[in-house]
Amino acid sequence: MTGTTQFGACFAFTPLKIYMRFLSLLLLSIIIQQKGFAQQNSNSILYWNKDKKLSWSDYLATPDGESDAAASTTTQLNVEYEFSKDKFSFHIKSFFIKSSSWGRHKTEYILSHEQGHFDIAEIFARKLHKALREYVFNKKNFQNDLKNIYDGIVAAKTAMQDEYDRETNHSINKEKQNEWLIKIAELLQTFEPWVSY
Template sequence: MKYALILFISLLPVLVHAQQPDDLVHWNKRHQLSWSDYQGKPEANATAAASTATYLSVEYSFKDGKLGYIITCSFSRSKSWGLHKNDYILAHEQGHFDIAEIFARKLHQRLKEYQFDKKTYQTDLRDIYENTMDDKEEMQNKYDRETNHSINREKQAEWLQRIGSELEKLSGFANY
């Protein structure tokens, strides 16, 4: 028996249909963001130096009681923008993309641990996904709050080190 279930963050289906094929950049440890990736237009009353739009999506399938899935961690060129473009601010924005990757790996870890239950799998998988997204948003907000959107240089340096350590700690789940 084969089951298929696709879950995306609420805006991703709309985003994907509106995007050009080369709009999404998938997270890759060898590719750091550059200001040329930021092609969006800031809102008229924007007060932030920059904005980085990241997305996590997952497609699930079941065959013979085994869970299969594809996780995607992406950055949107058309939804991301920069008003003040320098290397320091870019490093902060890369931090946001790296936090999204942390949670792609955590999602992979949680799904790998999941035991298929024919009666509850839809609810179980939705809960795993939603809890992971809630955790991701909480960390993104904490990152901005504690660094004051990168203004606090000491906290910014601490956070970039913390993000790097977390990516390393979860490196065993990078092969999603």
């Protein structure tokens, strides 16, 4: 079981009310080869929601014939920034990409492992929210500052996704899998104050 994660950042700057938007080409894949950036629309993405767990019907891609993985979960973290008169605002989106995610061995146990990957993505969306809320706007360095914040969150998220798969042996180690699901639930609770991003 692997968790493929793609990250993209959308930045919008508004000095003097001029809006510039662009999608960063920063796409980070972990564990399994990158399948390409999917077109996101209401039918191909699923926003993280504590009341809506993943189901196998959410996995729309065809399994990778060159992979022996049981499933692949693709998530993305997008950030939109705005600046106006030295005021800084942002909007974060954490979502599952249906059209890039697939399942080969569709059991509830494997789905639970894949949900763990989506939940880890949500943890880091909340961590990003916290970091951006704590950021003190610096007009001279804000671009580098924000890139460093984002890159740091991405690196930590990637490390945790890798550690999750390594320690659970992609869910094969049931004892470790259970420990990780408890850890993930605790982290979601810890970062609950930053859920509204």
